[in-house]
Amino acid sequence: MADSSVAAVEGLLALWHFYRLPVLFGLFTFFLSLHAYRKLQRRSKTAASSSIPPSPRDSSPEKTEKLGASAIRSKDSTPVDSEKKNLQPLDNGRRSPKPVSGPKRVQGKKPLKALGGRRGDSVESQPLTSIQPIVFFASLTGTTEKYAQVLLEDLRSAARSRSGTDNPEQGLLLPQIHDLSYADLDDYFTSAPKPPSTAPGLRYVYCLLIPSYNIDTVINTFLGHLDETHHDFRIDTSSLSNLAGYSVFGFGDKEGWPSEEEGFCSQAKELDRWMAKLTGKKRAYPLGLGDVKSDAEQALKEWSRGLQDILFDILEQGGLGEGVPGSGDPLESDEEELDDEDVLDGTKSQSRKRNKDQIVVDLEDINLVDGQTIGGAPIPVDFTTAGTSSSRPAEVSAKEMVPKTSPTYAALTKQGYTIVGSHSGVKICRWTKSALRGRGSCYKYSFYGIRSHLCMEATPSLSCSNKCIFCWRHGTNPVGTTWRWKVDSPELIFQGVKEGHYKKIKMMRGVPGVRAERFAEAMRIRHCALSLVGEPIFYPHINQFLDMLHSEHISSFLVCNAQHPDQLASLQRVTQLYVSIDASNRDSLRKIDRPLHRDFWERFQKCLEILREKRHVQRTVFRLTLVKGFNIEDEASGYADLVEKALPCFVEIKGVTYCGTSTSAGAGLTMKNVPFYEEVSQFVVALNNELQRRGLKYGIAAEHAHSCCVLLASERFHINGKWHTRIDYDRFFELLEKEKSDGTSFAPEDYTRETEDWALWGNGGFDPNDERVYNRGKNRNRKNVAEVAGEP
Numbered sequence: 105m106a107d108s109s110v111a112a113v114e115g116l117l118a119l120w121h122f123y124r125l126p127v128l129f130g131l132f133t134f135f136l137s138l139h140a141y142r143k144l145q146r147r148s149k150t151a152a153s154s155s156i157p158p159s160p161r162d163s164s165p166e167k168t169e170k171l172g173a174s175a176i177r178s179k180d181s182t183p184v185d186s187e188k189k190n191l192q193p194l195d196n197g198r199r200s201p202k203p204v205s206g207p208k209r210v211q212g213k214k215p216l217k218a219l220g221g222r223r224g225d226s227v228e229s230q231p232l233t234s235i236q237p238i239v240f241f242a243s244l245t246g247t248t249e250k251y252a253q254v255l256l257e258d259l260r261s262a263a264r265s266r267s268g269t270d271n272p273e274q275g276l277l278l279p280q281i282h283d284l285s286y287a288d289l290d291d292y293f294t295s296a297p298k299p300p301s302t303a304p305g306l307r308y309v310y311c312l313l314i315p316s317y318n319i320d321t322v323i324n325t326f327l328g329h330l331d332e333t334h335h336d337f338r339i340d341t342s343s344l345s346n347l348a349g350y351s352v353f354g355f356g357d358k359e360g361w362p363s364e365e366e367g368f369c370s371q372a373k374e375l376d377r378w379m380a381k382l383t384g385k386k387r388a389y390p391l392g393l394g395d396v397k398s399d400a401e402q403a404l405k406e407w408s409r410g411l412q413d414i415l416f417d418i419l420e421q422g423g424l425g426e427g428v429p430g431s432g433d434p435l436e437s438d439e440e441e442l443d444d445e446d447v448l449d450g451t452k453s454q455s456r457k458r459n460k461d462q463i464v465v466d467l468e469d470i471n472l473v474d475g476q477t478i479g480g481a482p483i484p485v486d487f488t489t490a491g492t493s494s495s496r497p498a499e500v501s502a503k504e505m506v507p508k509t510s511p512t513y514a515a516l517t518k519q520g521y522t523i524v525g526s527h528s529g530v531k532i533c534r535w536t537k538s539a540l541r542g543r544g545s546c547y548k549y550s551f552y553g554i555r556s557h558l559c560m561e562a563t564p565s566l567s568c569s570n571k572c573i574f575c576w577r578h579g580t581n582p583v584g585t586t587w588r589w590k591v592d593s594p595e596l597i598f599q600g601v602k603e604g605h606y607k608k609i610k611m612m613r614g615v616p617g618v619r620a621e622r623f624a625e626a627m628r629i630r631h632c633a634l635s636l637v638g639e640p641i642f643y644p645h646i647n648q649f650l651d652m653l654h655s656e657h658i659s660s661f662l663v664c665n666a667q668h669p670d671q672l673a674s675l676q677r678v679t680q681l682y683v684s685i686d687a688s689n690r691d692s693l694r695k696i697d698r699p700l701h702r703d704f705w706e707r708f709q710k711c712l713e714i715l716r717e718k719r720h721v722q723r724t725v726f727r728l729t730l731v732k733g734f735n736i737e738d739e740a741s742g743y744a745d746l747v748e749k750a751l752p753c754f755v756e757i758k759g760v761t762y763c764g765t766s767t768s769a770g771a772g773l774t775m776k777n778v779p780f781y782e783e784v785s786q787f788v789v790a791l792n793n794e795l796q797r798r799g800l801k802y803g804i805a806a807e808h809a810h811s812c813c814v815l816l817a818s819e820r821f822h823i824n825g826k827w828h829t830r831i832d833y834d835r836f837f838e839l840l841e842k843e844k845s846d847g848t849s850f851a852p853e854d855y856t857r858e859t860e861d862w863a864l865w866g867n868g869g870f871d872p873n874d875e876r877v878y879n880r881g882k883n884r885n886r887k888n889v890a891e892v893a894g895e896p
């Protein structure tokens with residue numbers, strides 16, 4: 105037993121001696137690898153958990169080198185000395201966020217996801233107290249650089265003159281400037297610079313000026329960097345969202361690149377899109393474009409002025425404030441469709457759902473909903489009764505027509521209306537948005553020269569005495585035959601609608617495709633369409649309200665429903681006076697308009713007589729809305745009777761707009777009732793033939809196929825063999841002022857202008873200077889649906 109144990113031990117020893125070297129070597133290698141692995145793990149953990157951003161202040165110079173071999177100029181060739189070093193002294197003693205010693209190269213290193221541009225970062229949680237504009241430019245032959253200096257000067261004077269504060273930590277700070285050929289893109293365009301700890305409320309606004317080149321330049325490197333940053337999975341897709349905002353201005357040459365489709369300012373457009381994505385939709389001011397051979401200086405000046413206003417708005421509101429969705433997401437494209445609800449009220453799905461839920465709310469119902477009995481209300485005053493003083497309702501202390509707590513208020517505001525006072529409203533129309541984006545105005549531009557981005561759509565009375573089946577206001581407006589509500593002063597309404605309109609225009613500034621020059625123009629209202637919802641002449645002080653519009657040279661288009669003859673008779677001069685003609689006979693009118701007045705047909709007839717009397721003083725218009733199955737078939741002759749009776753200056757014929765509300769559905773209206781443009785055209789030809797057969801001097805003057813609308817005009821406006829359906833607005837105000845001062849009356853023929861060729865019947869009516877966008881395959885043989893039409 106003892107011998108066998110000894111033998112076993114000896115055997116083991118022999119084995120050890122034989123294998124010890126490989127075993128020891130194996131163990132040594134294993135522990136060495138384990139040690140190395142642990143060390144590596146510790147290092148990577150430290151890097152991943154770091155919350156220190158690539159602060160421009162901390163960046164070490166060795167991190168960067170010269171910006172690519174493609175950088176066009178050497179550092180020394182830039183005339184902006186301080187920018188060569190990227191070191192910009194500020195008057196308030198602060199320095200540029202990034203002191204670097206020389207040109208840099210973007211090395212492709214990216215901070216880890218945790219490092220840059222997180223939303224909800226502490227930067228955003230600090231209230232904004234000051235704005236630091238940073239002008240970035242790229243320039244190969246010096247033009248853009250020259251303009252960048254002009255902008256810098258502009259911003260400097262704005263900071264000095266308008267900031268209104270002695271505190272260097274508050275207000276608009278003096279701008280910095282950086283040449284993109286030398287700036288460290290990682291510091292400014294991978295994540296946004298963080299404010300210094302001494303001024304946590306400071307935010308940066310990037311003002312980017314670039315030319316466009318269809319050859320490979322430093323601009324491609326820059327755009328490539330933005331592309332990479334956006335697509336780098338380690339970096340937040342909106343890594344520049346800590347900026348207070350950005351705006352881009354592009355320089356190009358229209359001689360070589362005449363249109364945007366042919367590449368005019370193409371790189372500025374691309375930059376604008378990348379910045380929208382990287383900042384999370386913080387376009388502070390629309391993209392501006394300038395042609396270096398013509399309007400660059402003027403366009404930049406206007407853009408700079410608009411941008412400065414927005415900078416002060418941001419300071420006042422502590423941020424960009426109410427803006428609109430529409431930029432930044434991958435769906436963004438110049439082709440996208442943004443309708444009213446999408447842009448101004450929230451998401452499409454919400455608006456779709458709302459449409460389904462619309463209900464008719466009568467004023468009577470509202471009183472009950474509010475728990476107030478009608479019996480307690482003041483005695484209703486029927487101001488439509490002949491001889492009623494317009495001031496009477498104001499003397500009665502009455503309820504509000506649309507109280508803030510009412511369901512009507514909620515429904516209308518949800519649909520995008522701004523309610524002014526207690527009975528007026530304003531809403532930005534679909535065409536205004538389209539025109540802001542250079543995509544064409546409504547038919548009133550083709551027929552009468554109204555550019556939609558200069559037009560305000562408003563009403564001083566949300567209440568109406570009809571419940572038309574096609575009313576695309578979703579049936580939420582109040583109805584009533586009498587005015588029995590509190591009356592707001594015209595001053596209050598005028599100020600309120602203007603403010604509401606401008607506020608909504610401002611909300612459009614971040615929408616992709618909005619043109620800076622059109623945006624600037626839109627901040628001065630030139631036209632008012634009193635046709636939004638309700639009945640404008642229901643408002644007892646309509647004449648004073650019109651005076652206010654005209655005193656500011658805002659033209660007035662007023663649409664009434666032919667139910668208030670006394671008010672129509674006492675209505676003073678408007679630029680163009682409409683009467684809605686929704687049917688040619690009593691029966692159809694009852695079915696379509698569903699009037700509340702029992703004597704609706706008599707009222708209607710009386711209004712036609714009044715219109716006839718006014719036709720040599722005012723531009724009078726019949727507006728026909730065609731509804732298949734209701735008021736087209738065999739009615740041409742009936743409409744001819746009405747034209748013969750009132751002899752309006754113009755007859756506008758339009759296919760009904762389908763809006764799919766419960767109001768219209770309840771009345772049996774479906775898409776089948778919406779006529780095709782061809783059907784509208786056939787009807788117009790039939791009506792025109794009937795008028796000619798009767799010897800009435802009318803002709804088909806113009807069309808706007810895009811909104812299924814055709815214009816018949818009296819031959820009074822066929823001058824020297826040419827149609828003159830447009831309006832000379834300046835002349836109108838001249839004549840109006842003369843009439844006011846010395847009583848000289850004037851006629852509609854005195855303020856006409858020739859119709860543009862492209863608007864004439866047979867030419868389609870689309871301004872060739874605008875960009876035509878077809879929606880979802882719709883073409884000339886189109887129908888009107890609310891999404892693509894939208895004009896009142």
Ligand SMILES: Cc1cc2nc3c(=O)[nH]c(=O)nc-3n(C[C@H](O)[C@H](O)[C@H](O)COP(=O)(O)O)c2cc1C
Nearest residue numbers: 243244245246247248315316317318356357368369
């Ligand atoms: C080679 C070359 C290509 C150009 N390509 C475009 C272009 O695609 N689109 C455009 O609008 N302008 C184009 N331009 C015009 C320039 O954008 C314009 O001259 C601009 O003012 C140059 O600005 P800069 O002097 O700051 O470099 C081009 C000019 C050159 C010389």
Ligand code: SF4
Nearest residue numbers: 533546556559561895
């Ligand atoms: S649709 Fe009406 S409100 Fe809109 S721009 Fe045209 S005229 Fe003005």
